[in-house]
Every structure is written in C-alpha cells, then in structure tokens.
Amino acid sequence: MAKGIARRIIPGFAPTLGLALAYLSLVVLIPLAALVLKAAGMGAAQWLDTLTDARVLAAFKLSFGGALAAALVNGLFGLLIAWVLVRYSFPGRKLVDALIDLPFALPTAVAGIALTALYAPAGWIGRFLPVQVAFTPLGVVVAMIFIGVPFVVRTVEPVLQDVDAELEEAAASLGASRPQTFRLVVLPAVGPALLTGISLSFARAEGEYGSIIFIAGNLPGVSEIVPLLIVTKLEQYDYVGATAIAALMLLVSFAMLLAVNLLQKWNRQRMGAAS
Amino acid sequence: MNRAALKDPAWVRWSLTALALTFLLAFLALPLAAVLTEALRKGVGAYAASLGGEDTLAAIRLTLIVAAIAVPLNLIFGLCASWAIAKFDFAGKAWLVSLIDLPFSVSPVISGLIYVLLFGAQGLFGEALRDHGVRIVFAVPGIVLATIFVTFPFVARELIPLMEQQGRDEEEAALTLGAGGLRTFLSVTLPNVKWGLLYGVLLCNARAMGEFGAVSVVSGHIRGLTNTMPLHVEILYNEYDFVGAFAVASLLAVLALVTLGAKSALEWWHRDELAAAARH
Amino acid sequence: MIHVEHLTKRFGAFTALDDVSLAVPDGRLVALLGPSGSGKTTLLRILAGLDHPDAGSVHLDGLDATAVKTRDRRVGFVFQHYALFRHMSVTENVAFGLNVRKGPGKPAKAEIARRVGTLLDLVQLGGLAGRYPSQLSGGQRQRVALARALAVEPRLLLLDEPFGALDAQVRKDLRRWLRQLHDEMGLTSVFVTHDQEEALELADEVVVMSKGRIEQIGSPAEIYDNPATPFVFQFLGNANRLEASIAGGVARVGHWRVAAPGIPDGPGVAFIRPHEIDVDLADPVAAIRHQVVLGPVVRLDLALADGTAVEAAIDRETHARLALRPGQPVGLTARRIRIFAENEV
Numbered sequence: 001m002a003k004g005i006a007r008r009i010i011p012g013f014a015p016t017l018g019l020a021l022a023y024l025s026l027v028v029l030i031p032l033a034a035l036v037l038k039a040a041g042m043g044a045a046q047w048l049d050t051l052t053d054a055r056v057l058a059a060f061k062l063s064f065g066g067a068l069a070a071a072l073v074n075g076l077f078g079l080l081i082a083w084v085l086v087r088y089s090f091p092g093r094k095l096v097d098a099l100i101d102l103p104f105a106l107p108t109a110v111a112g113i114a115l116t117a118l119y120a121p122a123g124w125i126g127r128f129l130p131v132q133v134a135f136t137p138l139g140v141v142v143a144m145i146f147i148g149v150p151f152v153v154r155t156v157e158p159v160l161q162d163v164d165a166e167l168e169e170a171a172a173s174l175g176a177s178r179p180q181t182f183r184l185v186v187l188p189a190v191g192p193a194l195l196t197g198i199s200l201s202f203a204r205a206e207g208e209y210g211s212i213i214f215i216a217g218n219l220p221g222v223s224e225i226v227p228l229l230i231v232t233k234l235e236q237y238d239y240v241g242a243t244a245i246a247a248l249m250l251l252v253s254f255a256m257l258l259a260v261n262l263l264q265k266w267n268r269q270r271m272g273a274a275s
Numbered sequence: 276m277n278r279a280a281l282k283d284p285a286w287v288r289w290s291l292t293a294l295a296l297t298f299l300l301a302f303l304a305l306p307l308a309a310v311l312t313e314a315l316r317k318g319v320g321a322y323a324a325s326l327g328g329e330d331t332l333a334a335i336r337l338t339l340i341v342a343a344i345a346v347p348l349n350l351i352f353g354l355c356a357s358w359a360i361a362k363f364d365f366a367g368k369a370w371l372v373s374l375i376d377l378p379f380s381v382s383p384v385i386s387g388l389i390y391v392l393l394f395g396a397q398g399l400f401g402e403a404l405r406d407h408g409v410r411i412v413f414a415v416p417g418i419v420l421a422t423i424f425v426t427f428p429f430v431a432r433e434l435i436p437l438m439e440q441q442g443r444d445e446e447e448a449a450l451t452l453g454a455g456g457l458r459t460f461l462s463v464t465l466p467n468v469k470w471g472l473l474y475g476v477l478l479c480n481a482r483a484m485g486e487f488g489a490v491s492v493v494s495g496h497i498r499g500l501t502n503t504m505p506l507h508v509e510i511l512y513n514e515y516d517f518v519g520a521f522a523v524a525s526l527l528a529v530l531a532l533v534t535l536g537a538k539s540a541l542e543w544w545h546r547d548e549l550a551a552a553a554r555h
Numbered sequence: 556m557i558h559v560e561h562l563t564k565r566f567g568a569f570t571a572l573d574d575v576s577l578a579v580p581d582g583r584l585v586a587l588l589g590p591s592g593s594g595k596t597t598l599l600r601i602l603a604g605l606d607h608p609d610a611g612s613v614h615l616d617g618l619d620a621t622a623v624k625t626r627d628r629r630v631g632f633v634f635q636h637y638a639l640f641r642h643m644s645v646t647e648n649v650a651f652g653l654n655v656r657k658g659p660g661k662p663a664k665a666e667i668a669r670r671v672g673t674l675l676d677l678v679q680l681g682g683l684a685g686r687y688p689s690q691l692s693g694g695q696r697q698r699v700a701l702a703r704a705l706a707v708e709p710r711l712l713l714l715d716e717p718f719g720a721l722d723a724q725v726r727k728d729l730r731r732w733l734r735q736l737h738d739e740m741g742l743t744s745v746f747v748t749h750d751q752e753e754a755l756e757l758a759d760e761v762v763v764m765s766k767g768r769i770e771q772i773g774s775p776a777e778i779y780d781n782p783a784t785p786f787v788f789q790f791l792g793n794a795n796r797l798e799a800s801i802a803g804g805v806a807r808v809g810h811w812r813v814a815a816p817g818i819p820d821g822p823g824v825a826f827i828r829p830h831e832i833d834v835d836l837a838d839p840v841a842a843i844r845h846q847v848v849l850g851p852v853v854r855l856d857l858a859l860a861d862g863t864a865v866e867a868a869i870d871r872e873t874h875a876r877l878a879l880r881p882g883q884p885v886g887l888t889a890r891r892i893r894i895f896a897e898n899e900v
Contacts, residue, residue, distance in 0.1 A: 008363060009447065009450065009604070009605050009606065009607075009625060010362050010363065010443060010446050010447070010450065010456070010459075011455065011456030011459075012358060012362075012456040012457075012460065013359060013362075013363050013365075015355075016354075016355040016356070016358045016359040017355075017359040017363075017365070019351075019352070019355045020352060020355045020356040020359055020371070021371075023348075023352045023355075023427075024352075024371075024374060024375075027420065027423050027424055027427060028374065028377060028378075028424065028427075029374075030393070031389035031390055031392070031393050031424070032389055034389055034392045034393040034398070034399050035385075035388065035389045035392055037399075038392055077295070077298045080291060080294060080295050080298070081295045081298065081299065083291065083295075084291055084292050084295040084296075085295075087283075088288050088291070088292055090292055094539075096296070096299060097539075098535055098536070098538075098539040099299065099303055099304065099535070100299075100303075101535055101538065102303050102307065102531065102535065103303070104478075105478075105481045105485075105531040105532075105534045105535050105538075106307075106485065106527070106528060106531040107484070107485025107486070107487060107504075107505050107524075107527045107531070108383075108485065108486075108487045108488065108505070109485075109487040109505040109506075109508045109509055109524070109527075110310060110485070110505070110508065110524040110527045110528055110531075111306060113310075113313075113508065113512055113520055113521065113524055114306035114307070114309045114310045114313075114524070115306055117309045117313055117521075118305055118306060118309050123309075124305060124309065125301060125305065142302075145302060146302050146303075146306070149299075149302060149303065165281060168281050169281065172281070178283055178284075178287075203379070203380050204379075206382070207380075207381065207382025207383065207384070207385070208382070208383075208488075209382065209383050209384050209487065209488035209491070210383070210487035210488050210491075210505065214509075214512065226382075227382050227383070227384035227385075227488060228384075230384050230385070230388060231384055231491070231492060234388065234391065234492065237397075239391075239392070239395075239397055242388060243388075243392065246382075246384075246385045246388050249382060249385060250381065250385060253380045253381055253382070254380065256380060257373070257376070257377075257380040261373065444634050444636060444638035445638050445639075445640055445641070447605055447625075447632075447634070447638065448632065448634060448638040448639075448640070448703075449640075449651070449655075450604075450605070450624075450625040450626050451603055451604075451605070451625055451626070451628075451630060451631065451632040451704070452626075452651050452652035452655065452703065452704075452706075452707055453626045453627075453629075453652050453655050453656060453707060454626060454651070454652075454655040455626060455655075458655055462640075462651075462655075463640055466640075466642040466643075467641060467642060
C-alpha cells in the first residue's frame with residue numbers, strides 16, 4: 001500500500017526546513033518572545049503611565065508624523081523619478097538609476113553625518129534655505145526622506161515599465177491628452193504599487209535611528225524620535241519604560257507589515273482579475 | 276518602436292527630468308560628496324592619519340570580523356530557507372516567508388533591545404550568563420547576534436523568488452537520472468542561482484558592515500573593544516573630530532559605492548538570472 | 556511489463572486518479588490520451604516516482620516499485636518543457652545521468668564520451684554538442700532531453716506531452732522521427748498527449764482517459780471505429796450528437812431507425828460522424844443552412860425538419876456534382892449511427 005511512504009519527492013525537506021526554523025527561533029523568535037514576555041509582565045498602570053507621558057507622546061508624534069510626511073514626499077517625487085527613469089532618456093540615466101539604491105546601501109550613520117553637514121546653517125544647502133533645517137523636526141523629515149527614496153522608486157519602476165503602451169495609445173486614439181492619459185490610465189495602473197512603496201517608506205522611516213539622530217537636535221518633546229527615547233531609557237536602566245515604548249512601536253510596525261502584505265495581495269488579485 | 280502618440284512635448288520632458296535630477300542631487304548626490312569633502316577638509320595627510328589611529332583600526336577589524344561571521348551564517352540560512360520554500364509545498368509557508376521579512380519592519384533599536392532583554396544583566400538569562408562568566412551583551416557576541424538579526428533576510432529574500440521562478444523541473448529531471456539530493460543541489464540548483472546568491476551576499480554584507488542602531492544598543496560603545504566602524508563614526512563626531520568621523524565614514528561610503536556598482540553590474544549582465552530584476 | 560493497480564490520487568478535494576489499473580506490455584509505445592484534468596500526467600508521474608499515489612501499487616518487471624525512489628527506478632522521463640540543465644552544455648546534459656553514478660556502476664570518462672556521442676548522433680544533434688540550451692530551438696531541446704533520458708539505459712521511457720510546446724511542422728517531423736526511433740530501439744514507452752491525432756498516429760495502443768478514469772484501451776483503429784463510451788466518441792474526431800428514443804431494441808433518431816440491441820427502452824443519445832453522412836437530392840429531410848469549403852472537403856451545416864443542427868462533410872466532387880447551394884433541401888443517409896443509453900452519457 002502507498003501509506004507510510006515519504007511524501008516528498010525532492011529530498012532535503014526536513015533538514016532544510018528544520019535548520020531554517022531553528023535559526024529563526026534562535027535569532028528572531030526567542031528574543032522577540034523575551035520582549036513580549038517582559039511587556040506582558042508589566043502592569044496596566046505602568047503601561048498607562050509610560051504611554052501618556054508627554055515626552056513619549058511627543059516622540060511618537062514626531063516619529064510617525066514625520067515618517068508620514070516623508071513618505072508622502074517620497075511618493076510624489078518617487079513617482080516623478082520613476083517616470084523620468086522609465087520613460088525618458090538622458091545622458092547618465094543608467095548612473096542615476098544605480099544611485100537610487102544609495103540610501104539602501106549607505107550605512108545610516110554615514111548618511112546621518114553627511115546630511116547634517118549639508119543642512120546645518122553653514123552647510124552647502126543649509127545656507128541657502130530660509131528656515132533652519134538641521135537640529136529641528138524639519139531635519140528629521142529630511143533624513144526620513146533620504147532613507148525612503150528607493151522604496152517608492154523601486155516599487156513603481158517595474159509596474160510603470162509593464163504598463164502596456166497600447167493602453168495609452170488607445171486613450172490617445174480616443175482623444176485623451178497626455179495629462180489626461182496619465183491621470184486616467186497610468187496612475188490607476190501604478191496606484192497600488194505607489195501605495196505599497198509609500199507604506200514601505202513609512203515603515204522604514206518610523207523606526208529609523210542612525211540617519212536621524214545626528215541631524216535631529218534630539219530635544220525631548222521637540223525633536224526627539226522614539227528610537228532615541230528607547231535608547232535613552234536603556235541608558236538610564238529604565239528597562240520597563242524602554243520595553244513599553246518598544247512594544248507599542250512593534251505593534252504599529254506589525255500592523256504596517258500586515259497592511260502592506262494585504263495591499264500587495266489586493267494588488268495582485270486586482271491585476272489578476274483584470275488580465 | 277516609434278510610439279509617437281506617447282511622446283510628451285520636449286519642454287515637459289526636460290522640466291520633469293530637471294526636477295527629478297534636482298531632487299536626487301539634493302538628497303543623494305550631495306550627501307555623498309559631503310562625506311568626501313569633509314573628510315579631506317584638512318588635507319590628505321590628516322585623512323590618512325585619522326584612518327591609522329589605533330581605535331579606528333580596532334573598529335575596522337571588529338566590523339570585518341562581525342561581517343565574516345554574520346554573512347556566512349545568513350548565507351546558509353538563506354540557502355536552506357529558499358530550498359524548503361521553493362521546492363516544496365507545506366502548510367504555513369506564507370507565515371515563514373512573512374517571518375523572514377520581519378527585520379525590515381522592526382526598528383534597529385528594537386532589534387538590539389531584544390537581545391539586551393534576553394542576555395543583559397537584568398535580562399532573562401542575565402543571571403545564568405553572569406554565573407558562567409559569559410558576556411553577550413556589551414561584547415562581541417551580542418554585536419554578532421544583533422547584526423545577524425538585521426541582515427538575515429537579504430540572502431533568503433533574493434533566493435526565494437529566484438528559485439520559485441526557476442521551478443522544480445530541473446531538480447526532478449536530475450532525480451529521474453539517478454542523482455541524489457545533495458548532488459542535485461550542487462550540480463543543478465546552485466549554478467542556476469549563483470548570481471542571485473552573489474547579489475544577496477553583497478547586500479547582506481553591506482548592511483552587516485554598516486548597521487548602526489541595533490549594534491549601538493548592544494555594544495556598550497567600549498572603544499577599541501566593542502566599537503564597529505559606524506559606532507566609531509558616532510564617537511568621533513560627538514567629540515567634534517569631524518575629519519576623523521568623516522574619514523571613517525568615507526570608507527563605509529566607498530563600501531556602499533562598491534556594493535552599488537557590483538549590484539548594477541550583476542543586474543545588467545545577468546537580468547534573467549536575478550529575481551530582483553523582475554521583482555525589484 | 557508495467558502494471559499499475561487500483562491507483563488513486565487526490566490533490567485536496569480534486570481526484571486526479573480514481574482506481575486506475577493498467578498493464579503496459581513490453582516494447583510497446585502507449586499513449587495516454589485525454590483532456591486536461593483527465594489524470595494522464597499524474598499517472599505518468601506516478602510511474603516515474605515523481606508523485607506518490609494515495610492508494611494502489613506500481614509494479615515494474617514484476618517487482619513492487621511503489622516505494623522505490625525516483626532515482627532508483629531506472630525510468631527515463633522527458634518533461635513537457637524539456638527541463639534541460641540551463642547551465643550545462645548539450646554534452647554535459649546528456650552525460651549527467653552517467654556522471655552521477657557512483658562506484659562500479661559509473662563508466663570511465665572515455666566510455667561516457669563515446670555513449671554521449673552515439674546518442675547525439677542518434678537524435679541527429681551531433682554538431683551541437685558544445686551548445687547551451689538557450690542557443691537551441693524547441694525541437695532541438697526536445698531531442699537533447701530525449702538523448703539525456705536514453706543515456707541511462709532506462710527500462711521504461713516516459714514522455715510528458717513531448718511535442719506540445721512546438722510549432723505544427725516541427726511537431727509533425729518529430730512525431731515521425733520518434734516512431735522510427737521507437738521501432739529501432741524497442742523500448743517500452745508511454746507518452747501523454749491531449750492531441751488525438753498524435754495519439755492515433757504514434758501509438759501501438761491508446762489509453763483514453765477522462766476525469767481520473769480510463770474510458771477505453773485499444774489500438775488506434777479500434778478506439779476510433781468502436782468507441783466504447785460517448786466520451787471517447789466525442790473526444791476522437793468530430794461527432795454529431797442527436798437525441799434518440801429506444802423502444803424494443805430499435806432507436807429512433809430523427810427520421811432514421813437504427814437497431815440498438817441490448818439498450819434499454821427510453822431516451823438515449825446517438826452519435827454520427829460528419830463524414831459518414833451521405834447527401835443526395837432525393838427525399839429531402841434537411842436544408843443546407845451554410846456551407847464552407849475546407850480544402851478537399853466541404854462542410855455542410857444542415858438543419859433537420861425539427862430544427863436540429865447536423866454537420867456533414869462531403870468531398871468536393873460530390874458537392875460540385877450535386878450543385879449544392881445554401882437553402883437547398885437535401886436527403887441524408889447515415890452510413891453508421893452509434894447509440895448509447897441515456898445513463899451512459
């Protein structure tokens with residue numbers, strides 16, 4: 001009878017899955033469990049205390065508010081950059097295309113000090129700006145924009161490339177102008193990808209640390225981001241406080257991850273249904 | 276292919292391009308230039324001197340050691356995970372893939388915090404470790420762990436879509452011809468994914484060497500002992516040794532550029548063999 | 556001799572094979588023919604060990620092979636999309652099965668090279684030994700896949716829709732060539748196809764499958780002339796399907812009366828092949844709605860008195876001789892009508 005025979009044809013399933021799961025458990029799951037355990041072990045009163053602290057609230061407002069602003073800016077300019085890279089040709093296009101990934105490859109601390117040097121009041125860009133950027137919340141947003149650039153561009157580029165030229169030609173043959181065609185044909189097609197890119201940019205920015213702390217100013221209640229607050233609490237040995245803030249941040253991060261995955265799923269289904 | 280109906284008027288093309296390039300200049304190109312300029316502000320001599328300092332050399336050494344441990348381990352994990360995910364069907368596969376994406380949605384600081392909570396003095400295993408004289412947090416092992424956490428997805432994320440795209444036919448064919456599992460993997464699968472593998476390793480390495488937030492939390496910042504290059508940059512900067520800070524930063528920037536260059540080269544020459552080209 | 560007994564295979568809620576039993580005699584070229592979802596590919600893969608049945612057994616040369624792993628079955632498999640190792644040259648691909656052998660079973664390098672050379676000549680790809688799969692046409696790749704499968708001297712050759720992905724002309728040539736090869740080598744072979752022309756042209760024996768079951772096994776002529784079930788009738792060749800009512804062993808189909816021995820009284824189904832309908836000008840029973848010239852044959856779309864649509868195919872000379880025009884009333888004679896009871900359909 002056929003029962004009891006190994007169900008896999010290609011060999012190596014058990015060892016590879018086993019190893020992968022073991023690695024994941026050791027490196028990811030157990031440490032995260034420690035966080036969850038600690039967070040769960042704190043009383044509700046403690047939670048409330050930490051989370052209604054004015055300083056904590058200000059930090060969350062800056063981290064998430066700034067990340068949202070940066071993500072939207074990246075959405076706009078990322079779409080523009082993707083459009084220019086895909087549709088137009090100009091000398092050095094390939095070089096520019098390669099450079100897009102710089103924030104991805106450049107260590108965050110390096111980005112941090114470089115941006116500070118540029119946007120400081122005496123810096124190359126800072127000296128020409130009417131408002132002070134470095135050491136203010138605005139500086140935080142600038143750093144968040146920097147690290148989020150590749151996400152929108154890289155998510156939108158392939159979709160833009162795949163937009164069937166025939167669709168646009170059909171629109172033109174029916175009398176649509178180029179701006180109309182862009183708004184009514186192209187934009188809906190890249191919409192989901194754009195949304196995904198913005199979410200990814202947001203997710204990256206709200207947790208970012210290294211690129212921001214140099215340019216931020218780090219004044220509690222004004223220009224202090226949540227990760228810095230966590231580090232400060234750790235340095236003061238307030239493990240409980242640090243854990244509470246970290247747990248909250250994780251909750252929001254996971255919600256974002258779920259949202260992005262659902263978004264991508266919806267995007268795929270929509271495209272699948274349409275094709 | 277002359278798609279005349281799709282050509283935007285020249286002034287539109289030029290202004291949009293100019294706008295895009297200005298944005299990129301302000302946000303990408305200039306920071307890069309700033310690193311070099313600031314590093315060389317006091318001349319090449321000062322630049323070379325700051326790179327030769329003892330603490331700086333120790334930081335460079337530690338960064339290399341951490342990468343040398345983290346990257347191969349993540350490579351093995353990546354190969355195992357992608358083999359299990361791409362060549363088999365099993366319940367919970369989607370969860371596994373999401374789990375692999377986890378570090379991307381966790382703030383680096385939290386990535387470091389969890390190890391402090393686990394192995395720190397007040398942590399879950401704090402007492403046990405102290406009794407055995409083992410130091411993880413505020414020592415090199417902690418740095419390696421935090422680095423692994425932050426960088427383990429890179430190889431796997433590169434290989435999984437690539438191997439899924441390539442399917443199982445070739446492996447099945449090898450089986451019908453009498454090859455065993457390991458032989459199939461080495462002769463058939465590995466050669467097919469070699470460029471994707473290299474790509475993933477490059478990204479993993481760049482991130483491992485450049486990680487700041489996670490390592491900052493676990494390291495204890497002990498100069499000469501538990502300082503990696505990015506941490507050293509921060510120390511020098513906070514001491515107003517700007518030339519020193521930017522000098523070390525320039526090394527990391529060069530690493531980033533080399534990574535970008537290799538990445539682009541791989542993408543141009545091996546488009547078909549990189550899932551990234553399709554998914555990116 | 557290959558025996559499969561009572562094979563059942565389910566994928567979730569979908570039953571791919573439902574209690575299938577089959578015997579493949581030595582040296583024959585057998586076709587598994589059926590539409591997609593009929594289970595033919597699943598059956599083939601189970602023979603190769605690339606899938607495990609939920610129930611049933613596979614016997615190869617008298618030995619129970621159900622639990623034997625793919626790599627130990629000595630079965631040659633040619634995949635639908637070739638599955639050539641893209642990073643190996645043609646030579647390396649063909650030599651693969653010999654190179655992975657261990658110990659005493661592995662021939663010397665020179666011997667391997669000789670065998671590869673012989674095989675490449677056999678599949679007429681001698682000059683392409685150093686090329687890579689991406690540099691070959693579909694037909695060439697398929698021949699490399701075949702040479703690779705033959706290199707390990709399998710006792711059974713399995714081919715999964717071997718010509719499905721090729722152009723019509725290439726397909727025709729390769730079919731002829733595969734038959735010749737089989738005749739020369741005498742290797743027991745089973746191939747899967749959904750193309751009835753291919754099955755009828757190539758196979759010694761055809762196994763018609765539908766929805767996980769075997770509908771009929773027989774020679775190409777047999778299954779065409781005497782289809783055992785309505786499915787086989789309709790799957791092979793064109794067929795008109797008409798309503799019939801049976802009473803006392805006689806079926807009434809339109810204006811025709813046909814003997815239907817052994818079929819119970821009641822409603823039934825009648826099948827008539829278009830080319831087995833003769834058209835004449837006496838005793839009109841139908842009108843020509845539409846006619847189309849298809850090369851040597853003219854297809855007539857007819858309507859019977861009660862509106863039923865019937866298709867007939869007649870040769871050009873007859874068509875010209877009778878000077879047929881659309882709208883013309885014509886008489887019909889059916890050379891052969893096949894009756895099935897309602898519950899068989």
